[in-house]
Amino acid sequence: MALTNELIKTRLVEKFGDQLTDWVEPYGMLTFTAPKDQNLKVLQFLFDDAELRFQFLTDLQAVHYPARKGEELAVVYHLHNLVDNVRIRFKVFADVTKPDVFSATALYQSANWMERETYDFFGVNFLGHPNLIRVLNVDEMDYFPMRKEFPMEEQTRVDKDDAMFGR
């Protein structure tokens, strides 16, 4: 029997019940939200289950939603079932003042650098990560560039003409 989105949803709801919310299917890719402390359990279940077999972590990223107070940082996991060629996505939300999320490095080796990048740009603190330091930015940087409040442009330039740059 083909692995359809309905089947995946039924299996997940059987196991986790009401904890998983926000079921949507943008462009046919099943997406749901899980509570922050359940993220490893969900990943492990999707990995171990004989029928679901989501054993490839395609991407691990974060999004900053400044409008959602109390859960501004969303960590997004994209998983892929290589045997049946099915992809799903799930998100966990964390508060920007205390962005602690459990690290997936014990399960997926590829999560190591992806989590370092997410820490570098958004400040998400992954608990249990073996080496959580900045990977793409300069080590001395003290802010998180991809959060919406920080400006993209270089702040030390003195030769930019305000009129030409729409200021």
Added chain:
Amino acid sequence: MSRPVQFNNKVKMVEAPANFMGDGFMATSLEKVVGLARKNSIWPLPFATSCCGIEFMATAASHYDIARFGAERMSFSPRQCDLLMVMGTISKKMGPVLKQVYLQMAEPRWVLSVGACACSGGIFDSYSVLQGIDQIIPVDVYVPGCPPRPEAILDGFMKIQELVGNESLRRRTGDKYKDMLAEYGIQ
């Protein structure tokens, strides 16, 4: 019947500097001779980072041929090169590496900054890109362009040749040069 062999008889000779010739000797200015020799045999270090590096590859290939100008041997070791050609975007994380490469070069050394990103950060006005390599090392010639055509890179190279040919032998040991390096924090 084999193809007739063609020999190249039209070899371009560089003009000798103003001199006094005698029977078996030529007296001229040391500075001029040294400048002449140096400018026609500049060995570059291609510090190619991104797209401008591709344009450099085209410049070094047979059609535009930078070897005509004396840059026959590209050295990737800073100890053995004369000209540091920085081609491409330099991010802030790469800055200390570039400075280290510059510090390892032996005098006399020149720097050619190729492309908009190396000259001023280019289109990437962002937190991660160094806004011009002249923030960390002294630059002699800037080649603008995004990317500059091989002819433009050759034009920059020819300007470097002009600088090399006319440089005073005492420049590198003088106070003015030392003060300039001190501005960059280089002893």
